[in-house]
Amino acid sequence: MFEIQKKDLYSGARTGILHTDHGIINTPVFMPVGTAGTVKGVLQRDLKEQVKAGIILGNTYHLYLRPGIDILREAGGLHKFMNWDRALLTDSGGYQVFSLSENRQLKEEGAMFRSHIDGSAHIFSPESVVDIQRIIGADIIMAFDECPPYPCDYDYARDSMMLTHRWLDRALERFNSTGQLYGHRQVLFPIVQGSVYSDLRKQSAEYIAARNMPGNAIGGLSVGEPAGMMYEMLNIVNGILPDDKPRYLMGVGTPVNILEAIDLGVDMFDCVMPTRNGRNGMLFTREGIINIRNKKWADDFSQIDGDGPSDISSYYSKAYLRHLIISGEMLGAQIASIHNLAFYLWLVDEARKQIEKGEFRNWKNKMTVALAQRI
């Protein structure tokens, strides 16, 4: 499924190709988040033509609650339902165990949720989450895990990690005893946990590596811990996870986080930041971060990002986009989302080119300074 093309001599960075039945994906890759079967505010057409996304995310928890698995099955899976013929990855709902923690109870069997929509009670188990993801039909599906919060004491982190491991083995059993429903291949990625504790991360990475799955994910990071801690954990984990399998860092992150993680050997990313922060007026550019709501852009009629990552980025002016965002116009959210996503895709694509040229480290060091800047 995955083949490495080029390894950087001076860092852990590498380029690769990920094969799916919905197209091949060059790594490093950024995957736009489309929780409820839509990347918020962005047409599928624009995901292809402007953003140039080869793979996007959906979320098991959200899709299970609405529209529900019956509709998804009837539709023939999420690809058909949303008319997306490129690759899909579904998150398992593990993150919702974390983010909706007030509405949930954890047990060995699984997690009891209360729907954020109507308060109704539901149970997710490692098995049922595999079943649901079979019905959704994503190319890559995720094991059901617990994403512990930060800070998190050692005992909780250890117990949580071990629960995630037990859940993984149950998920694998279910996954291996069921098949795809729609004629294309599905693979399951397990998830490394262990909070910010080196020995737990090591233990978890070894456990996950031993399952010999087609790809491996790293979860439970960027939940509030300092970035340095995240890099430290990545360094440990990536030293253990097999080289010849893609490594997916879940939920990360800022452009700088992504470049640092690529440096440490991560291949796949997703994050709500380009879309959510875009809707809220934050734009990512090569020169740094723009808060387009700031008054200083009111009469700046230059392109949002001249010579930028998408046609949209150069088609509209900063002053116009500011006006739209300030006015709460939905076109503003669309433009900002498309631009930011295109920027993220450009960033990882450029990283890939730099790795191929053997100049990744130098380029990254230059870029991280500019990218973190507020302009």
Add this chain to the structure above:
RNA sequence: GGGGAGAUACCAAAGUGGCCAACUGGGGCAGACUGUAAAUCUGCUGUCGAAUGACUUCGUAGGUUCGAAUCCUGCUCUCCCCA
């Protein structure tokens, strides 16, 4: 011409003797957002100061009172009803 109501900060609008530099919306300015319960949330918004605080404000000019956005009088302006 007669009768009535009103004038509060950028806008709207509370407040009717001390807890008022003045509720609340909106607007403005800034911040947050990392496997999306987020087109959401937070802070500030008279002047000066990092702050304790100081100073100037509730149409306008006076007055009553220890104390006035609030009570009294004159003036200016606005709106409504009748003719």
